[in-house]
Amino acid sequence: MISVIDFGAVGDGVADDSLAFQSALTAAHQLGGGSVFVPTPNVEYRLTYPIFLFSNTELFGTGSCCRIVMEDPTFAIKGRGCIVIGSSNEINRDKAIASYNAGTFPLASVTDRSFVNPKLGTFLRDNQQFVQSSKCSVHDLYLVAKYTGTTLDGGYGVNIVNSQFCSVYNIWGEGWTQLIGIGSDVTPETPSNYECHAYDLHVITPNQSKTYYSIGFIANSTDCSIKRAKQIQPMASGTANGSGVATNVVENIEIADIFIPNLGRTKSSEGILLNNAKGCIIRNIFIGNAINAVSTYYTLADFNDASRPNFINGVSANGCDHAISIYSKNNIFDNVMTKNCLYDIYFGNLNATGNTINFDVKNFKFNTDKLPSVYLQNNIIKGWKYQYKYLRPGDIMFSDKSNANIVNLNKTVATKAGTEISFLYNIPDNMKAIADVRCYLTFGENALTGNPAGASSVNLSLRRMTAFDGNSNTTPFIEMTNNRNAISDIPIDTNLVTQATATTPGYIPNKTSSHGLDNSLDVLITMKNNVLNNVMKELRIAYYGD
Structure with a gap:
């Protein structure tokens, strides 16, 4: 085991x-791999330049008391990185090592186009x-x-680029635009892991100035x-951006056991953002105060793969505008609980199809x-099957x-002359909304001019x-209606339809209407x-329900 103290780290x-730090990590690499220990500092370790791990290297400290401060981890010179596993275009290990060796750090760029x-x-x-690094760990x-x-x-606190079989754990962070980076998605910086x-x-x-993904981002990786x-x-x-954990261009990713009781209302404000993903699992997520x-x-x-859906299971949303916001296909949502949220589901655009x-x-909220x-x-929605x-x-x-x-x-009722006949069907509770009602009918002989009472x-x-209210004179509200008159004295088969599908929202809800009970x-x-x-012949009601 190597200690950073042995290579001159002070920690004051x-x-x-x-x-x-980099000398200790390079020494471990020259030995074919090894463990680099970071003892508890007297004050804190000060870094002004990214440090890089090679393959088969472990960098570890003593926990929350092992404080490392990275100064100005910005893109222009330092490629955003503090601790880097691997190497890429934007944050290049060879370029950085050369700067260390030449003594030109921390002012020399680590980018190699x-x-x-x-x-x-x-x-x-x-x-x-x-592959640039393999079997590394930071913790x-x-x-x-x-x-x-x-x-x-x-x-970025720990940035993993072009690496495999690596782990990062027991990490505390302050002030990072992104604590963990696992890949990236902006050409030419598209490393994979x-x-x-x-x-x-x-x-x-x-x-507090700008957070991309406060906990982490997985991109171009599997x-x-x-x-x-x-x-x-x-x-x-x-502030700009602002998600908790996010993905883009990924397969077989798992995001689990995420606890963010107060995300913050940034411009995007998404607890979990799943973008261009297939075969992924999102589970046990608690998000509060988010859009x-x-x-x-x-x-x-390519990521609309019905054979490899994403599974989102176990989401608790508290004080959010939308618990689930859908702009994509082929996702399966289960066990979503909401408290003080405006909407359980928001269908954001027409890409939101084929979801369960x-x-x-x-x-609901709909675009x-x-x-x-x-x-x-x-979409297949529990309790809202179209039938x-x-x-x-x-x-x-x-x-x-x-x-x-x-x-x-079977399915007909024929009238007597000069009578009025009514049919009444109470909509049951399992019908959550009515889309249309239609029936077949026949006007008999002399239903127009041959009828002394007027057209049937x-x-x-x-x-x-x-x-x-106990008032028998209170008239009902007519949610939708249609009328058919006889147009001939010759018997004619016809139908009658009344439908809500042409007007917003395209159905009549059984509950939550402003028109009545x-x-x-x-x-x-x-x-x-x-x-x-x-x-009068058979009737059909098109509805959403169980």
Whole structure:
């Protein structure tokens, strides 16, 4: 085991310990790998330049009392990094080592534009020629980003680039724009990783100027994870970006056991952001005070893979605008609990199709690009299946059956001349919303001019009780209605439809209507000015429900 103290690290918060740390890590590499120990400092270790791990190297400290302060981990010179596993275009190990050796650090750039990263979507798992480090670990360190100039953000605490079989754990962080980076997604900085895992992470205070992803980001990588992580203080309200954990262009990623009780209302404010992902697992997530607790997006069609859906299971959202915000396809949501949230689900755009929602949704929000009914029909939502109820008119005949000429046990009721017949069906609670109601009918002979009472007519209405007030004169609210009149004295088969699908929201809710009482809808059909053998036939109700 090697100690950074053996290579000149002081830990007094004044001396620059960068070279001592890098010398210890390089020495471990020259031995074929090894462990580099960071003892508890008297004050704190001060770094002014990124430090890099080679393969088979462990860098570890003594836990939360092992404090390392990185000064100005900005993009322009230092490639955002503090501790780097691997090497890439933006934060290049060879370039940095050369600067250490030449004594030109911390002012020499660590970026090498001649270095070729795998392209976005070219995964290290399948392209081993890009591997820069393997079997490394960093753990038990308290990392602080300190900004002394005009740039007050940009730093990554531990950055893993083009590496595999690596782990980062028991890390505390303050002031980082991103505590953990596992890959990146902006050309030409598109490093990839495979089987890299970060866990037991503590973001004490995220960067208050700009936070990309306070806990971590996984991009252009496969089979990686971020688990058991928490953010203690919120991000600054109104600042740019601002998610807890995020992905982009990934496969087989796991994000689990994330606890962020107060994310903060940044411009994006997403607890978990799953973008361009397939075969991923998101589980046991607690997010408070966010715009979106969990959001899913896609911009690349290759990640719309119905055979490899993403599983989001166990989300608790507290004080969020939306518990789940969906802008993508092929996600399965289960066990989502909300408290003090405006909406359980937000369908953000027409990409939100082919999703399965296995929890009881109390309230929806829909983008206005299409009617809400389009989203309901293009996703599988527990309790909101689009289906039909078929009714025989004889079963729902409200008028006395003696008013009819024929009541068929199958699906017809024929009228007597000069009578009025009504049919009434109470909408049951399991029908959460009605999309349309339709029936078949026949106007009999002489239903127009041959009828002394005037043209036969049929009215079809969906009604709601407006008040529970004991007033028998209170009229119901007509949610939708349509009427059909006879147009000939020759018997004619026709139909009658009343539907909500052409107007917002595209359905009539059984509950939460401003027009009257919950669970009080009924269908009323009235046949007036009847001649002999006007015929009511079968009815169909299209609804969303169990």
